[in-house]
Amino acid sequence: MNTRQLIDLAQQLRVDSVRASAAAGSGHPTSSMSAADLMAVLMARHLRYDFERPHHPGNDRFVLSKGHASPLLYAAYKAAGAINETELLTFRKLGSRLEGHPTPQRLPWVETATGSLGQGLPVGVGIALAGKRLDHTGYRVWVLCGDSELAEGSIWEAAEHAGYEHLDNLITIIDVNRLGQRGPTRHGHDLDAYARRFQAFGWHTVEIDGHDVDAIDRAYAEAESTAGQPTAIIARTLKGKGVASVQDREGLHGKPLPDADEAIAELGGVHDRRVEVPSPPAARMLHAVRSGHLDLPRYELGDKAATRDAYGQALAALGTARGDIVVLDGEVSDSTRAEFFAKEHPDRFFECYIAEQQLVATAVGMAARGWVPYASTFAAFLTRAYDFVRMAAISGSGINLVGSHAGVSIGQDGPSQMGLEDLAMFRAMHGATVLYPCDANQTAKLVGTMAGLEGIRYLRTSRGDTPVIYSPTEEFPVGGSKVLRASGKDRLTLVAAGVTVHEALAAAESLDREGIRARVIDLYSVKPVDRTTLREAAEDTGCLITVEDHREEGGIGDAVLDAFLDGRPVPRLVRLAVRTMPGSATPAEQLHAAGIDAESIAAAARLLVEMAIVP
Structure with missing residues (x-):
């Protein structure tokens, strides 16, 4: 296309953005109009892409970080012939693929769900990193950001990571239209303010007029020829460009234009130009070869081992068996034990440093490219990245997250290091699997199982050594549990997971000496939960005690209650959990202070049995 045709195409994108939003009665046309020339x-x-083959290994990848500008994206799809006129006008309607913010669940050309601002660039970094170090097919990653989202800290985590990794296959386009949702942005049209920040992180920058198509073309070419650095193209634009009544005016964010017909006429009317998107170069993805044999570590009954150690050793074995496994860590791999994988498979290990948002975003980006990521840090620190996990679920992303050092049982480090909310966090996530093993063999099996699951998978590991109570040949299906003690005379059931399984077993031994039989269930699958086994225990014993090294809200106690939401009677239930703010103490002292050690469990059991026999 020549200059005139590019200008006409941009006007068509503006018109179609206005039309789609008008048909929906909602949307963000002015935010779309500012970036139409870009x-x-x-x-x-410049975008090398085959819309008929969205999984072509040579395709460039495009991420619309400012996801609210989805009318522009859908207008571009229409211009490329990927969608038609009729579908464009279904924008934001029930059942339409064209949602208010784009998702890969609906559209094959979307790399990741966006709309929570500040996430597109971090995920783009993950995709670009996969391209550089894993795929080796030469594709570029283009990310279109808004200026408002550059206030997000996650943007600068991504900028530093990209600069450090010299991702010259990553090109970020900043649509600096000056206006946010409620008024001017922090830096307005000061392009140099943004350029200085990106340059500080090792980026090449180009400042342009974002409505000069020739300048845009030259900037893209410069970015493509830049070696050793990612490029940020910082474009001065006007929100609502092309329509005098809305151009560069406040108070119009997220609203259809007041008079769509008049605006369309001012923009030159409705057109149906088609754009021939450049074809991707021939490329072949060298798919990882699976050996078919997973030789997991084995631990002897009666030995002691930390579940975090078993995680690291199982991960290294999984990496040997499967070449599609990649591992990421947040500069705590010596503690999470991801270092075991790093030593054996350094080409597939990625250090994300202490930047948990970027850690999860990188995993999402790599999963989008077909890799199977395991990302680990302390369970407590995953709270920083929770919005990224939420958006990953919206994307339908398949990622494995592992939180170590969970609960008060870590001991003297104190509450800042204790993951006490993580089970609730991940149980609330749509489609998530939540696993909490209690011994090394169980951990190793679950690590292997996670690789084949869908959606968000979370594994909680513990710091201290715990007894090995399962044989290496034992199987642990997701959605299952293990009944570790049972008899026909059980008067109550103790339900535990992780470290509290061992406390529950010790409590059951103590109670047995007093003539109180207690069933013990290891609820290693916290979500989905084993409703059948829990209901049988309730019918047989009538009393349940849940014990968890976690806050009372949202954890194992609530998971157990899920088994009784079908209208059947709820058994007598006591929930033991961490209710106080811990300090520094030994692991044993912490468990006792929280009321979740064997002594506390036995005391609660005696009281429950006593109450149960009162007429």
Whole structure:
């Protein structure tokens, strides 16, 4: 396309953004209009993409970080022939693929769900890193950001990571339209303010007029030829460009144009130009070869081992068996034990440093490219990245997250290091699997199982050594549990997971000496939970005690209650959990202070049995 045709294409993208939003009665047309020239030049001259083969290994990848500008994205799809006129006008309607913010669940050309601002660039970094170190097919990653989202700290985690890794296959386009949702952005049209920040992280920067298609074309070409650095193209634009009544005016964010027909006429009317998107180069993805044999570590009954150690050793074995496994860590791999994988498979280990948002975003980006990521840090620190996990679930991303040092049982480090909310966090996540093993063999098996699951998978590991109570040949299906003690005379059931399984077993031994038989269930699958076994225990014993090294809200106690939400009678239930703010103490002292050690469990059991026999 020549200059005139590029200008016309940009106007068409503006018109179609206005039309889609008008048909929906909602949307963000003005945010779309500011970036129309940037998108037109990208589509016509620089994005190498086969819309009929979205999984082509040579395709460039495009991420719309400012996801609210989805009308622009859908207008571009229409111009490329990927969707038609009829579908464009279904924007934001029930059942439409064209949602208010784009998701890969609905559209095969979308790399990741966006809309929570500040996430597109971090995920783009993950995709670019996969391209550089794993895929080796030469694709570029283009990310279109808004200026408002540059206030997010996650943007600068991503900028530093990209600069450190010299991701010259990553090009970020900043649509600096000056206006946010409620008024001007922090830096307005000061392009140099943004350039200085990116340059500080090792980026090449280009400042342009974002409505000059020739300048845009030259900037893209410069970015493509830049070696050893990612490039940020910082474009001065006007929100609502092309329509005098809305251009560069406040108070119009997220609203259809007041008079769509008049605006469309001012923009030159409705057109149906088609753009020939450049074809991707021939490329072949060298798919990872699976050996088919997973030789997991084995631990002897009666030995002691930390579940975090078993995680690291199982992960290294999984990496040997499967070449598609990648591991990421947040600079705590010596504690999470991800270092075991790093030593054996350094080419597939990625250090993300203490930047948990970027840790999860990188995993999401790599999963989008077909890799199977395991990302680990302390359970407590995953709270920083919770919004990234939430958006990963919206994307339908398949990632494995592992939180170590969970609960008060870590001991003297104190509450800042104790993951006490993580089970609740991940149980609330749509489609998530939540696993909490209690011994090394169980951990190793679950680590292997996670690789084949869908959606978000979370594994909780513990710091201290715990007894090995399962044989290496034992199986642990997701959604199952293990009944460790049972008899026909059980008067109550103790339900535990992780470290509290061993406390529950010790409590059951103590109670047995007093003539009180207690069933013990290891609820290693916290979500999905084993409703059948829990209901049988309730019917047989009538009394349940849940014990968890976690806050009372949202953890194992609530998971157990899920088994009784079908209208059947709820058994007598006592929930033992961490209710106080811990300090520094030994692991044994911490468990006792929280009321979740064997002595506390036995005391609660005696009281429950006593109450149960009162007429």
